[in-house]
Amino acid sequence: MSVLDGRNSAARVSEITVLRQPVVHPDRAVYGYAVRVVVLDGAGAPFPEHQVEHLIEAEYAKLDFAMLAGDRAILLRATNRLLTGDLATPTSPHGVVLELSPLLAQRADARLLVDAARERGARIALADYSGSSSQDELLPQVDLVKVDVARGPDRVSELVSRAHAAGATVIGERADNRERIRLGQQAGVDLLQGPMFQRHPETTGRDFSAGELQCLELMQLLSAESIDQAAVVRVVSSDPELAIRVLHLVNSSVYALRREIDSVHQAVVLVGPQQLAALAMASLIDARPTTVGALWATLTRALTCRSLTGEDAAYTVGLLSAVASQLGISTADLVSRTGVSSDVARALNEQTGPYGPTLAAVLAHEENDVEGVRATGLEPFDVAHAYLAAVPEALATATSLAVGSRS
DSSP states (O other): OOTTOSHHHHTTEEEEEEEEEEEEOTTOOEEEEEEEEEEEETTSOBOOGGGSHHHHHHHHHHOOHHHHHTTSEEEEEOOHHHHHTSSOOOOOTTOEEEEEOHHHHTOTTHHHHHHHHHHTTOEEEESSOOOOHHHHHHGGGOSEEEEEGGGOHHHHHHHHHHHHHTTOEEEEEOOOSHHHHHHHHHHTOSEEESOSSOSSOOOOOOOOOHHHHHHHHHHHHHTSSSOOHHHHHHHHHHOHHHHHHHHHHHTSTTTOOSSOOOOHHHHHHHHHHHHHHHHHHHHHTTOOGGGHHHHHHHHHHHHHHHHHHOOHHHHHHHHHHHHHHHHTOOHHHHHHHHTOOHHHHHHHHHSOTTTHHHHHHHHHHHTTOHHHHHHTTSOHHHHHHHHHHHHHHHHHHHHHHOOSOOO
């Protein structure tokens, strides 16, 4: 009998957390987004998925997979009913990949069910591939294989080779730091799953270009307690790309204005400080329609930080932390260049002060580190809920901002 069978046992569930991570190519272009539902008990430990499948399926029914994945595929942990077809596979405009856990792979009818699922239009991935006999029997039938890159170089290389020999594309899971990313790449994985930005990235110590300095100057102005509107207009007007981005945004369907705005000053007033900060970040990371994933992740982090604190300064913390990682710039350099407040600086450099724990919690959530979130004093459910709620707004903004390129 399942630990959750019956009325009383269901009360043991403490919270249900939805985790979402990008699956990216080596150049960080997004292949798809992996979504997983984790059900925690009263002590904060996760229930085995097979014991809470009905709760996982109920959570799937609430999610907007098109919004969670944008124009990319969604990777979803299968349940028994999803695999057998007794429950319809959730739809997403750009396809769904059903991930088979090792337990599902052990079903006596797994091969027949995989074939049937493929006929229904689903692609299939082997999750947590360890080279078991039941998984190896399915290798010729699956599209993707997920290998934990924390297993160690020899074991990872062996598993990747076995999957490739069967014709599968390999995803390196838990690629959440540079050592694991390198290990996965050396082993020959095709894709990486982990946070879009590493928590402790390598920094280059490079010089900033003139365009980047203007973006950082704009961030400095927007971070001031009292914003100098004339100075903001001057900086935007002096940078042709920033001016184009501001005018493009204010004349887009997002604002639905009755007439076209062709004055930079008017555009700056209408767009407002938050969107201007996002525009500056879009220019810094050279966001274009074909590379919207990084900007989407940046804005999601920023919006989540603000949602959890209720403070605009936390939005700035989220923006700058993501950009520092994306560009390989130390947070100390970014703090120096932008002249942000001491509270923002402490959050970026030390993850302390009023916004530091929130940033630390969001970073842990992006790594699917439930215990890491809890260690900050925040609840995993609250962080996950705020993060998912930020995704649609971040996508809409990122799509509007991803225009042009900085040369």
